[in-house]
Amino acid sequence: xxxxxxxxxxxxxxxxxxxxxxxxxxxxxxxxxxxxxxxxxxxxxxxxxxxxxxxxxxxxxxxxxxxxxxxxxxxxxxxxxxxxxxxxxxxxxxxxxxxxxxxxxxxxxxxxxxxxxxxxxxxxxxxxxxxxxxxxxxxxxxxxxxxxxxxxxxxxxxxxxxxxxxxxxxxxxxxxxxxxxxxxxxxxxxxxxxxxxxxxxxxxxxxxxxxxxxxxxxxxxxxxxxxxxxxxxxxxxxxxxxxxxxxxxxxxxxxxxxxxxxxxxxxxxxxxxxxxxxxxxxxxxxxxxxxxxxxxxxxxxxxxxxxxxxxxxxxxxxxxxxxxxxxxxxxxxxxxxxxxxxxxxxxxxxxxxxxxxxxxxxxxxxxxxxxxxxxxxxxxxxxxxxxxxxxxxxx
Numbered sequence: 001x002x003x004x005x006x007x008x009x010x011x012x013x014x015x016x017x018x019x020x021x022x023x024x025x026x027x028x029x030x031x032x033x034x035x036x037x038x039x040x041x042x043x044x045x046x047x048x049x050x051x052x053x054x055x056x057x058x059x060x061x062x063x064x065x066x067x068x069x070x071x072x073x074x075x076x077x078x079x080x081x082x083x084x085x086x087x088x089x090x091x092x093x094x095x096x097x098x099x100x101x102x103x104x105x106x107x108x109x110x111x112x113x114x115x116x117x118x119x120x121x122x123x124x125x126x127x128x129x130x131x132x133x134x135x136x137x138x139x140x141x142x143x144x145x146x147x148x149x150x151x152x153x154x155x156x157x158x159x160x161x162x163x164x165x166x167x168x169x170x171x172x173x174x175x176x177x178x179x180x181x182x183x184x185x186x187x188x189x190x191x192x193x194x195x196x197x198x199x200x201x202x203x204x205x206x207x208x209x210x211x212x213x214x215x216x217x218x219x220x221x222x223x224x225x226x227x228x229x230x231x232x233x234x235x236x237x238x239x240x241x242x243x244x245x246x247x248x249x250x251x252x253x254x255x256x257x258x259x260x261x262x263x264x265x266x267x268x269x270x271x272x273x274x275x276x277x278x279x280x281x282x283x284x285x286x287x288x289x290x291x292x293x294x295x296x297x298x299x300x301x302x303x304x305x306x307x308x309x310x311x312x313x314x315x316x317x318x319x320x321x322x323x324x325x326x327x328x329x330x331x332x333x334x335x336x337x338x339x340x341x342x343x344x345x346x347x348x349x350x351x352x353x354x355x356x357x358x359x360x361x362x363x364x365x366x367x368x369x370x371x372x373x374x375x376x377x378x379x380x381x382x383x384x385x386x387x388x389x390x391x392x393x394x395x
Contacts, residue, residue, distance in 0.1 A: 005155060006156070006395040008022075008159045012033075012162075013367065015033070017385050017392075019118075020119075025393075026125070031126070032128075032129045033129070034133045035130060035170070039115035045381075053381060059075060067247055069346060069348070077355070095113050104377045134147075137158055159366060160176045160365045164344060166338040180365065183357065183360045185359075185365075187346060196235065196337060199236040203236075215290065219258075237327075237329070264319075265288060265322050268288055269285065270315055276307075281306065345369055354391060366384070367388065368384070
């Protein structure tokens with residue numbers, strides 16, 4: 001039976017970073033994963049260039065950028081290993097990056113550079129076991145025993161970094177949740193996050209011709225409003241605005257969508273009417289929006305005929321179809337395409353500073369398996385790095 005300082009379950013972003021950091025500190029660690037390749041989510045994210053952090057994340061705005069029963073739980077780890085710290089780590093390795101939008105940082109080259117960096121740090125003093133199934137984690141008098149398909153390993157500490165349920169084709173399972181429950185830790189409800197939303201058949205019949213059209217939009221759900229790009233799909237809606245709001249959306253919720261944020265469509269139509277009122281209503285609106293979207297808005301408004309035939313009240317009615325479109329999705333595309341899992345191991349069960357289970361000393365949970373879910377734009381990767389770093393300081 002082999003003895004380690006720490007056994008880390010999961011060779012994803014959080015697991016690899018935690019192992020690399022612990023190895024830097026001279027600890028003997030091993031990373032175990034049933035997958036054959038490490039860091040797959042890092043490799044595929046951001047079109048293969050990985051949105052590895054967001055430089056606009058601060059202690060002040062963090063509670064607004066993360067979903068959790070306790071949004072302030074993440075502050076301890078995020079404040080001690082910040083986006084600036086991650087940037088410095090990447091810069092020291094000579095990996096070039098650039099900023100795309102709203103603080104989102106991507107690598108200039110392929111994301112495998114970061115995976116290779118983490119593996120190099122790990123292998124300098126640690127081990128990795130791939131294609132290794134974890135069967136049981138149990139606590140004994142001398143620490144923990146991890147029963148695997150390759151035998152039994154022992155360590156003073158175990159770090160669960162197995163991720164959530166999102167993108168099962170990459171090997172995602174509910175293992176981390178089962179381990180938590182086996183030790184009596186509470187879980188919050190889990191559901192797909194950062195995921196496209198789907199329409200009922202009757203709504204799809206109207207929006208199907210719009211598939212592939214993308215444009216800026218403001219999407220509102222209750223008091224929450226997000227402005228980003230939106231994309232019509234053959235199943236419903238996607239794009240950053242929808243992915244962002246999806247983490248808050250629950251079945252039965254209606255969305256209000258402004259497809260021309262910052263504009264006054266009624267006033268713009270009135271101006272066109274003053275110049276050339278004889279054109280058809282859908283033709284006029286087509287000057288302001290994609291033609292197919294204009295045709296749908298006119299059809300849903302119940303109006304027809306020439307622009308000159310309609311007064312300001314009718315134009316306001318038409319504008320409402322564009323700038324206050326009410327839609328009620330029936331579901332999401334699920335974990336198959338979800339970028340993250342919302343929910344997980346309840347934060348009340350963990351120490352914020354070390355991510356250690358309060359009732360099970362030596363057992364840590366980091367990354368996506370915890371009930372901390374960030375916004376789109378590098379926030380979830382930063383949580384992976386920060387929570388991994390925090391746990392590694394006590395391994």
